[in-house]
Amino acid sequence: MNEEVVTLAAGADELGVLVGAVGAAGFFSLLIVIVWQGAATWRARMLAAREEQYKELATKYAQLLEDTVVLQRRTAEEQRQTLDELTRTRLSVGSMEKMMREVE
Secondary structure (H helix, E strand, C coil), X not given: CHHHHHHHHHHHHHHHHHHHHHHHHHHHHHHHHXXXXXXXXXXXXXXXXXXXXXXXXXXXXXXXXXXXXXXXXXXXXXXXXXXXXXXXXXXXXXXXXXXXXXXX
């Protein structure tokens, strides 16, 4: 009978060790899943923030492109006006030279 008690006690110790090992494995598995999910969440937030920055950058680029087009049109118009004024000035100077030659 004493042998049966010793065997049952030894079996209970082995069962306790097994339960402890399974519990520890479960605990560490839970910690790994928590860390993994935390990293995945952090990565998703970083990607979302980066995408938001790209959207802002694209909006700024579009605005700058529009401003550049407006400035180019304005510059082209000013150049046309300057060319017209220069052409009129050349004609006036040419007329004055002709008049001065006739007077001499």
